[in-house]
Amino acid sequence: MMRGGLLALAALALGASTVAAAERDRVEASPVYGVTLPKDYRHWTLISVAQENGKNNDIRAILGNDIAVKAYRKGKRPFPDGAVIVRLAWHYQSSPRNDAFFPSPQSFVAGEPTNVQVSVKDSKRFAASGGWGYGQFEKGVANQDVKLMQSCFTCHNKLEKSADLVFTAWAP
């Protein structure tokens, strides 16, 4: 009886830790693709910058890991497996501080971060979406909106075939 009770307790504890692990994965990985935020991406090489008006109203930087950057520099398409591209974005914000020294209001800077989007190339794992898996992260937490995730491929897939589903060009 006592032994059975201990076993039941152990099973319960194991169950709880499995649930905790599942919960952790839930916030760390994107739905549909299971893409996580690369640990060191903030130090990756700059690919380019961009700015979006409209609903986004952001200013953005696109960074790449070594595999992605090497492919960019060599003009290699499709991107090889292992290439990862990260798009950071911040609120597009007027800078009165900078404008004080300019002839007219003209300076815009990065405000609070909005979200980070990650594209991972793995032609086998993500074969159903052109070889790319996607994730979007707010404050390091993976957005769990399945429709949002599905919209990544739908939109990237509209690009010309030679782009290998990537919007951003290398900024020399």
Added chain:
Amino acid sequence: MMRGGLLALAALALGASTVAAAERDRVEASPVYGVTLPKDYRHWTLISVAQENGKNNDIRAILGNDIAVKAYRKGKRPFPDGAVIVRLAWHYQSSPRNDAFFPSPQSFVAGEPTNVQVSVKDSKRFAASGGWGYGQFEKGVANQDVKLMQSCFTCHNKLEKSADLVFTAWAP
């Protein structure tokens, strides 16, 4: 006679190579400060992004070497000697290609590069300009406009003292 002739020839060759070296330095280093373009800056860590309208009409990225980035991350001011900050800029360009997939024209990207500006912290070497030396490079060649170089310090020096003459804040 013959030995003297050879010596004269050697001196001539030496003179030519000195002139060539001076010419190389002239295009590689900024006037006033003697700042050169760091060899590997394009792979440095992103500090932030910005966008300027008006005469500049550019979109920009600010990168830093390890010393600068460490100071940014720790909020350390003034920046320690050895900190180097590089500002890249490109024409601010509408992207009809991207806009084709957006609800309205809203996407701006990096066009042709305009120039690269370099700020080097060395409190002794650049004591006369608040510890910072400056350079501006077009296609890798140092701009030789002395007045332009002098305007760097004049403008950066208008900032609040706690900024240590640096406009850009770290983008989280």
